[in-house]
Amino acid sequence: MQQVHINRLGVNSIEFESDIVEIPLSPGGEHSFEIVIINYGSPTHVHLSASDGLQDNLTFLEDNPYVSHEEYIPVIARIPFDGRLLNKGKIFVTVGYGSKTESFTVNIGMSDTGNGPAPIDIDERLSSPAPVVTRNKESDSGRHLSDIFPGISESFVQIFDARNLVLFSALIIILALIYIAVRLVSGNNMEIGLEVDFYTALAFTIVFTSLIAYLLTRLPIFKNK
Missing domain, CATH: 2.60.40.10 (Immunoglobulins)
Structure with missing residues (x-):
């Protein structure tokens, strides 16, 4: 005013x-x-x-x-x-x-002196183009495969180590014993002529089942890493 x-x-x-x-x-x-x-x-x-x-x-x-x-x-x-x-x-x-x-x-x-935005310093190196790196596709694919196969081989080694191989063999043997026990319980005799009564076969079956459960709990896949 x-x-x-x-x-x-x-x-x-x-x-x-x-x-x-x-x-x-x-x-x-x-x-x-x-x-x-x-x-x-x-x-x-x-x-x-x-x-x-x-x-x-x-x-x-x-x-x-x-x-x-x-x-x-x-x-x-x-x-x-x-x-x-x-x-x-x-x-x-x-x-x-x-x-x-x-x-x-x-x-x-308004006067443009002192009221404008502060100047910004720009690094002159940013104006130069970045170096172009040429890559060989064949070498990249070869490196990629070499990275994959060692990983696969290491996985197989971790799975089939000595301890797991023993447990796997024991599991096969136990399954074979269970099959024999079931044959005995069902009343079928083996070719070798072995005869076992019902209660003995049942006892063998319980023992084998307990052993299998124990071995399975000892396998690495049931353990926390």
């Missing part, structure tokens, strides 16, 4: 509350403010106008008001999208039917 005092110091005298009015705006922005004209003398017309540098940035909603005591004049300030960041000029106040004119300075926008 700007206050303008007329006829306070004498006939057609003009005084301003502020010599400079700052209106911070960005391109595409718009702001409205008021000029308050206070008359200490006879009612009169007051003419308002802008200098050439601000004619495209200022619009007076009433540029020739009749002021009897106090009037509020709305003014719209704007900067076009393609306009300058900072627009400087003056607003002229004329009284006494053109006999006396005074002005105050208006700055619309």
Whole structure:
């Protein structure tokens, strides 16, 4: 807001509350403010106008008001999208039917010095292209296969180590004994002519089953690694 005092110091005298009015705006922005004209003398017309540098940035909603005591004049300030960041000029106040004119300075926008983003240092090495590394497809495929087969061989060695091989053989033998026991329980004699009664065969079956359960629990696959 700007206050303008007329006829306070004498006939057609003009005084301003502020010599400079700052209106911070960005391109595409718009702001409205008021000029308050206070008359200490006879009612009169007051003419308002802008200098050439601000004619495209200022619009007076009433540029020739009749002021009897106090009037509020709305003014719209704007900067076009393609306009300058900072627009400087003056607003002229004329009284006494053109006999006396005074002005105050208006700055619309923002100075681009000190308000812009800080410069960023860029390493010049980033602008050079990265070296291109050519790779032989045959060597890559050979390396890939060589990486796969050692892994497979190590897996077989881990599975068929000496201890697991012994347990596997024992499991085969136990399964064969179970088969013989089942044949005996069912009443079928073996070709060697061995005859065993029912209770003896049942006892052998229980023992063999317990042994199998014990051996299975000892296998590596049932242990936590």
